[in-house]
Amino acid sequence: MLRIKQTIAELFSDLLARVFAQGRNSAAAKDRACGESRKETRLQWTIDSEGTLTVSGDFSYKDEEEYPWHSIRDTIKKIVLDDGVVAIGERAFIDCRYLASIDICNTIDSIGGFAFCGCYSLTSVILPNSVRSIGKWAFKYCDRLQSINLPNSINFIGSDVFYGCKSLKSITLSNLLVDIPSHTFSECKSLTSVIVPNSVSGIGDYAFSLCYALTSIVIPKNVTNIGRGAFVGCRELKSIIISDGVETIGSAAFEGCINLTSITIPKSVKSIGEQAFVDCSKMIEISVASDNGYYASIDGVLFSKDLSVLVYCPDAKMGSYTIPSSVTCIAEQAFANCNKLTSVFIPNSVDIIGFEAFLKCDSLTNVNIPNSVEYIEKGAFFGCTNAIIECDAETKPSNWDENWNEGSRTEDYDKWTIDKPYKGGMVVWK
Numbered sequence: 001m002l003r004i005k006q007t008i009a010e011l012f013s014d015l016l017a018r019v020f021a022q023g024r025n026s027a028a029a030k031d032r033a034c035g036e037s038r039k040e041t042r043l044q045w046t047i048d049s050e051g052t053l054t055v056s057g058d059f060s061y062k063d064e065e066e067y068p069w070h071s072i073r074d075t076i077k078k079i080v081l082d083d084g085v086v087a088i089g090e091r092a093f094i095d096c097r098y099l100a101s102i103d104i105c106n107t108i109d110s111i112g113g114f115a116f117c118g119c120y121s122l123t124s125v126i127l128p129n130s131v132r133s134i135g136k137w138a139f140k141y142c143d144r145l146q147s148i149n150l151p152n153s154i155n156f157i158g159s160d161v162f163y164g165c166k167s168l169k170s171i172t173l174s175n176l177l178v179d180i181p182s183h184t185f186s187e188c189k190s191l192t193s194v195i196v197p198n199s200v201s202g203i204g205d206y207a208f209s210l211c212y213a214l215t216s217i218v219i220p221k222n223v224t225n226i227g228r229g230a231f232v233g234c235r236e237l238k239s240i241i242i243s244d245g246v247e248t249i250g251s252a253a254f255e256g257c258i259n260l261t262s263i264t265i266p267k268s269v270k271s272i273g274e275q276a277f278v279d280c281s282k283m284i285e286i287s288v289a290s291d292n293g294y295y296a297s298i299d300g301v302l303f304s305k306d307l308s309v310l311v312y313c314p315d316a317k318m319g320s321y322t323i324p325s326s327v328t329c330i331a332e333q334a335f336a337n338c339n340k341l342t343s344v345f346i347p348n349s350v351d352i353i354g355f356e357a358f359l360k361c362d363s364l365t366n367v368n369i370p371n372s373v374e375y376i377e378k379g380a381f382f383g384c385t386n387a388i389i390e391c392d393a394e395t396k397p398s399n400w401d402e403n404w405n406e407g408s409r410t411e412d413y414d415k416w417t418i419d420k421p422y423k424g425g426m427v428v429w430k
Helices: 002-033 071-073
Strands: 044-047 054-058 078-081 101-103 171-174 193-195 216-219 237-244 260-263 287-288 293-297 301-304 309-312 319-322 341-344 366-369 388-391 406-415 416-422 425-428
Touching: 193 216, 237 260, 287 301
Parallel strands: 054 078, 078 101, 171 193, 216 237, 260 287, 319 341, 341 366, 366 388, 388 425
Antiparallel strands: 044 054, 287 293, 293 301, 301 309, 406 416
């Protein structure tokens, strides 16, 4: 009998434990339904029937899965951040595709990386003067974003912040901003103007690449570096002023700026990367400040200061051209796409013709290669199909690349990369 009583007591105790556990789970579920987060933090949220998400409290989440509204993100149309919220966490509202507007309180100090990435329906954002930093990718691929202000409180933005915001037309940057990082405005295809503040000291790699509508820009005097491909593909860019202070112009910095007709290199520039002006089809001249210690210009053609290296001949150069007798090296792609040149005379001072030096000069009919030339790199005359190349040598010198005149080169077509065959000119050996 005692054993039976003990068994009944144990069963009753177990039943009570289960009831209390169910009660606790039910209460927790009810709390989540009311909008409290799964962690015991101060973050609270509610969403109404019209899709307005109201958030208050602590935004200290890092993992995307921890934001409790992510499972219903397609129902969010408006966000209201209550006073007291000091930071928008990383990935907080990523891929809220139907989010159309945001009310940001004036206590916000920072916006985390990826915070609004992929919010395709967002058209405008007003940031309060309390914001000091914006993390990388924060507004990337906000396709319909047309306007956003960067108040003078902001001193830092991460890379790719506005990448792919193809509807963004203009923007005013903070006067405290120190750097425009890589890809900041890449593929902002509607951006027509931007004022770079005097506080900026560097423009990162591809910062304005493929900004098709950008027509002009002024690089202020405190900028020391223009990164690789910074303005590549800015096909409507017609005017650029580089202030005295810039020291480095990265490779391919202005590649494909097909409406740029001239550019002036100031005294301060010490280094210009390879292919910096390639495919600038309307470029007529490069001017260089007379007191620049590293570069010089003669008849619009860019040289090293001592005139020993021919760096770049503008694409729109016409007719015949005689290379100065001081030149020993024709640099990589120096004459690439000069498709209005008909003849080039190379003096016997030249000993190196660089990689793809005369690439696609398809109007070139005559060019001589003197005995002084010891090295010709790959692709030097690719695409010069109408040229007669008169060589003073009797046979190909051993230091000339096997594919100096004909061969194939790797080219990008949209998302594809192919090896395209190229023919060169008709070679006449002495």
